[in-house]
Amino acid sequence: MSIKPIEYQNGVLRMIDQRLLPTEELWLEYTDYQGVAEAIQTMVVRGAPAIGVAAAFGAWFGARDIEAADFNAFYSQLEKVCEVLAATRPTAVNLFWALERVQAFVKARSAKPLAEIKAELEAEALAIAAEDEQLNRTMGAHGAALIPEQARILTHCNAGALATGGYGTALGVIRAAVEAGKKVMVYADETRPFLQGSRLTAWELQKDNIPVTLICDNMAGYMMSKDEVDCVIVGADRIAANGDVANKIGTYTVAVLAKEHGIPFYVAAPLSTIDLAIADGSQIPIEERDRKEVTHHGDKAMAPEGIEVRNPAFDVTPNRLVTAIITERGVVKGNYREGLTKLFST
Numbered sequence: 001m002s003i004k005p006i007e008y009q010n011g012v013l014r015m016i017d018q019r020l021l022p023t024e025e026l027w028l029e030y031t032d033y034q035g036v037a038e039a040i041q042t043m044v045v046r047g048a049p050a051i052g053v054a055a056a057f058g059a060w061f062g063a064r065d066i067e068a069a070d071f072n073a074f075y076s077q078l079e080k081v082c083e084v085l086a087a088t089r090p091t092a093v094n095l096f097w098a099l100e101r102v103q104a105f106v107k108a109r110s111a112k113p114l115a116e117i118k119a120e121l122e123a124e125a126l127a128i129a130a131e132d133e134q135l136n137r138t139m140g141a142h143g144a145a146l147i148p149e150q151a152r153i154l155t156h157c158n159a160g161a162l163a164t165g166g167y168g169t170a171l172g173v174i175r176a177a178v179e180a181g182k183k184v185m186v187y188a189d190e191t192r193p194f195l196q197g198s199r200l201t202a203w204e205l206q207k208d209n210i211p212v213t214l215i216c217d218n219m220a221g222y223m224m225s226k227d228e229v230d231c232v233i234v235g236a237d238r239i240a241a242n243g244d245v246a247n248k249i250g251t252y253t254v255a256v257l258a259k260e261h262g263i264p265f266y267v268a269a270p271l272s273t274i275d276l277a278i279a280d281g282s283q284i285p286i287e288e289r290d291r292k293e294v295t296h297h298g299d300k301a302m303a304p305e306g307i308e309v310r311n312p313a314f315d316v317t318p319n320r321l322v323t324a325i326i327t328e329r330g331v332v333k334g335n336y337r338e339g340l341t342k343l344f345s346t
């Protein structure tokens with residue numbers, strides 16, 4: 001049983017504070033949309049699908065608290081709530097996907113009494129969370145077939161249960177391979193500067209008794225050159241229509257290394273991460289985060305004061321480096337533009 005980072009019951013959203021893992025398991029409670037927006041921005045909750053799930057509950061809280069005389073007034077206030085939630089982080093498209101889904105859901109019910117719309121919206125947020133976990137299991141089953149028996153799998157960042165409604169995308173594929181009886185092991189890149197690999201991936205795999213070995217990011221090439229990596233699986237924050245993949249900074253480096261060593265490089269992501277409105281990766285907005293993530297380790301300075309710093313949180317892996325994209329509707333290879341578009345009509 002993998003962890004679920006987001007729980008909802010009776011008007012209270014509980015999220016495990018991912019900033020404190022692995023040393024402290026603290027659950028924070030949220031009851032309004034401003035709190036949820038802050039949780040997304042400050043990375044209490046992170047990972048593309050988990051951000052989408054949290055945003056859906058945030059939108060529900062916002063909608064619930066709106067006092068409006070008619071549907072139009074209600075809807076325009078809901079749009080403002082969604083704008084606040086949308087302004088939290090720019091790269092993971094699941095955030096915008098969830099907010100658009102909520103708004104379309106509400107719009108389609110414009111003839112109903114507001115109390116009824118609100119009640120149905122709560123159920124819709126719960127459905128978004130449940131669907132996410134379910135589709136990860138389906139994606140896992142599709143992806144597990146690609147994993148060789150005894151595979152040594154390298155992953156970057158955390159695309160696990162913690163990053164989703166449950167089970168995980170890249171780690172979901174690994175979980176499914178393990179459930180199918182394959183004796184695999186995982187190399188977790190530490191993932192500087194926020195350390196999602198060492199703090200989160202290592203923590204959740206160890207908790208589930210899946211063999212995991214932690215390496216620093218700059219060790220991946222060495223492990224590959226020594227023939228110690230059989231495949232790479234990562235998640236994604238946004239996939240453009242041509243199959244270019246935005247994911248955690250350092251993913252591109254791993255993909256280049258994998259190509260050089262003839263190692264398959266797989267991306268596991270749900271349809272809610274695919275943005276057909278964006279033609280290629282150059283148009284994906286890349287979040288730049290606080291300089292302190294680079295200059296400090298906790299409160300300790302690791303660089304001279306005043307040093308110039310760059311801190312892009314994501315990079316884009318061009319489609320030519322991607323062996324296959326694993327989704328809940330199957331595996332896409334080759335012509336991504338055609339294959340990804342087709343997924344939406346099946």
Ligand code: MRU
Nearest residue numbers: 046047048157159163235236248
């Ligand atoms: O900055 P983060 O921690 O939100 O970035 C997360 C990632 O890059 C994950 O790899 C991605 O969201 C896929 S999660 C299933």
